[in-house]
Amino acid sequence: MTLIPPPMPGVPGRKAVISREDLIAAALKLVGPHRSVSSLSLREVAREAGIAPNSFYRHFRDMDELAIALIDQAGRSLRHLIGEARHRATAERSVVRSSVEAFMEQLSADEKLLHILLREGNVGSDAFKQAVERELRFFEDELCVDLVRLAEAHGTGIHEPALVAKAITRLIFTMGATAMDLPRERHAEVAEQMVVMLRMIIVGTQTMARHGVPANDIAGPPREDRQA
Amino acid sequence: MTLIPPPMPGVPGRKAVISREDLIAAALKLVGPHRSVSSLSLREVAREAGIAPNSFYRHFRDMDELAIALIDQAGRSLRHLIGEARHRATAERSVVRSSVEAFMEQLSADEKLLHILLREGNVGSDAFKQAVERELRFFEDELCVDLVRLAEAHGTGIHEPALVAKAITRLIFTMGATAMDLPRERHAEVAEQMVVMLRMIIVGTQTMARHGVPANDIAGPPREDRQA
DNA sequence: CACTTGTCTATACAACTGTATATTAATTCT
DNA sequence: AGAATTAATATACAGTTGTATAGACAAGTG
Numbered sequence: 001m002t003l004i005p006p007p008m009p010g011v012p013g014r015k016a017v018i019s020r021e022d023l024i025a026a027a028l029k030l031v032g033p034h035r036s037v038s039s040l041s042l043r044e045v046a047r048e049a050g051i052a053p054n055s056f057y058r059h060f061r062d063m064d065e066l067a068i069a070l071i072d073q074a075g076r077s078l079r080h081l082i083g084e085a086r087h088r089a090t091a092e093r094s095v096v097r098s099s100v101e102a103f104m105e106q107l108s109a110d111e112k113l114l115h116i117l118l119r120e121g122n123v124g125s126d127a128f129k130q131a132v133e134r135e136l137r138f139f140e141d142e143l144c145v146d147l148v149r150l151a152e153a154h155g156t157g158i159h160e161p162a163l164v165a166k167a168i169t170r171l172i173f174t175m176g177a178t179a180m181d182l183p184r185e186r187h188a189e190v191a192e193q194m195v196v197m198l199r200m201i202i203v204g205t206q207t208m209a210r211h212g213v214p215a216n217d218i219a220g221p222p223r224e225d226r227q228a
Numbered sequence: 229m230t231l232i233p234p235p236m237p238g239v240p241g242r243k244a245v246i247s248r249e250d251l252i253a254a255a256l257k258l259v260g261p262h263r264s265v266s267s268l269s270l271r272e273v274a275r276e277a278g279i280a281p282n283s284f285y286r287h288f289r290d291m292d293e294l295a296i297a298l299i300d301q302a303g304r305s306l307r308h309l310i311g312e313a314r315h316r317a318t319a320e321r322s323v324v325r326s327s328v329e330a331f332m333e334q335l336s337a338d339e340k341l342l343h344i345l346l347r348e349g350n351v352g353s354d355a356f357k358q359a360v361e362r363e364l365r366f367f368e369d370e371l372c373v374d375l376v377r378l379a380e381a382h383g384t385g386i387h388e389p390a391l392v393a394k395a396i397t398r399l400i401f402t403m404g405a406t407a408m409d410l411p412r413e414r415h416a417e418v419a420e421q422m423v424v425m426l427r428m429i430i431v432g433t434q435t436m437a438r439h440g441v442p443a444n445d446i447a448g449p450p451r452e453d454r455q456a
Numbered sequence: 457c458a459c460t461t462g463t464c465t466a467t468a469c470a471a472c473t474g475t476a477t478a479t480t481a482a483t484t485c486t
Numbered sequence: 487a488g489a490a491t492t493a494a495t496a497t498a499c500a501g502t503t504g505t506a507t508a509g510a511c512a513a514g515t516g
Binding site for chain 4: 011012013014015041042043044053054057063
């Protein structure tokens with residue numbers, strides 16, 4: 001999706017002095033901790049890219065369309081990152097730790113793209129939100145098959161793997177979002193918190209797979225409909 | 229904070245035909261799934277409230293100030309809600325289930341206020357974000373003392389209660405935010421997912437308290453620095 | 457060459473924004 | 487009654503926004 005037409009030499013017309021990617025880059029330069037994508041104006045992006053406002057329409061119909069392209073790119077970047085993290089993980093260290101570390105690492109380096117994916121899934125148009133949701137679900141699905149595979153390999157059970165994946169994903173993303181407002185030196189601390197949280201979830205799902213799911217938690221009295 | 233001056237009879241001047249609360253209400257009428265607080269304009273709110281644009285300044289200095297007042301109100305509403313949920317919980321059912329149910333219930337009823345708290349903590353000015361963060365932390369702290377108290381009462385251990393509270397809070401809030409985009413009839417399903425997720429965390433923290441924390445998870449090889 | 461085609465720019469317009477200034481209206485105090 | 491004080495308004499202005507229209511430039515075609 002959002003493919004660039006290949007540079008066939010047989011097409012008439014003027015040589016494009018600017019490309020979609022240039023516009024995306026210009027938009028990226030403008031977003032930041034205080035500037036959300038949905039608050040960018042068409043003219044602003046055009047100005048940053050050094051073109052006339054109307055030239056924008058040659059590449060995108062809307063700012064919304066640009067935003068979705070941005071999300072796509074952020075998603076690709078994230079998927080690449082996670083792929084690498086997974087590769088590193090199975091070799092030496094735990095998935096949890098190395099994934100979290102890779103995530104936080106990317107958070108510092110590639111800040112803007114992650115920013116978009118993390119924080120702006122809640123505002124904006126429907127198309128915008130769906131695009132973010134799609135990337136989240138992608139992340140989630142990959143994590144799910146990973147979890148199942150690892151659980152089988154290690155002989156540990158896993159209760160409701162899909163929900164485990166969902167919980168972990170959402171947790172990583174929100175924690176990452178809040179980490180972005182913190183000074184760089186506190187990122188390691190947040191990463192450590194994330195690792196502990198994820199371990200709790202994993203220990204929980206394993207215990208529940210081993211001993212059966214409890215019908216109530218620490219707060220409630222025993223219930224009658226507890227499963228045998 | 230944001231106190232109304234008491235109606236002393238001894239102050240000259242014209243009777244105020246509109247109050248801060250009316251402006252807040254007008255702003256609330258405007259926000260929705262497609263309209264974020266930070267995208268509201270001063271004139272728009274004034275128009276909705278039926279006053280001249282400049283009259284806005286009699287009550288707030290900024291739209292930002294209005295936004296923070298909105299967050300305060302949403303926070304109060306949420307705290308009230310949680311207080312009730314906790315009251316109900318200790319009596320008959322589990323904290324987890326009844327809290328989640330109360331949360332989702334409020335989500336449907338009082339949609340707008342929760343909306344603001346849930347979705348808009350990531351965009352907007354610093355003051356805005358800090359206000360949301362403050363409310364989140366409040367929620368978190370209350371939950372933490374609850375967890376510790378319950379763990380003691382039931383004789384179950386609890387590992388890193390503060391982190392448990394944080395994880396649960398963030399999870400509830402993000403899941404709640406995504407639920408708001410779903411049709412009403414799927415809310416129960418999301419609530420069920422949330423309950424399972426939270427139980428995993430609680431079972432996890434209990435197991436870790438009982439058996440000691442694992443030095444690595446299901447994916448990694450044993451590490452040497454494992455705690456005795 | 458003229459011709460078409462696609463890219464970009466210039467100008468323009470109506471709508472909207474936040475806010476400054478000045479004026480009017482309502483209420484209480486003396 | 488009149489003076490004082492405060493809320494609300496009307497008008498106005500400069501800036502920004504999205505976009506419509508029309509024209510200029512460059513590259514390929516016949």
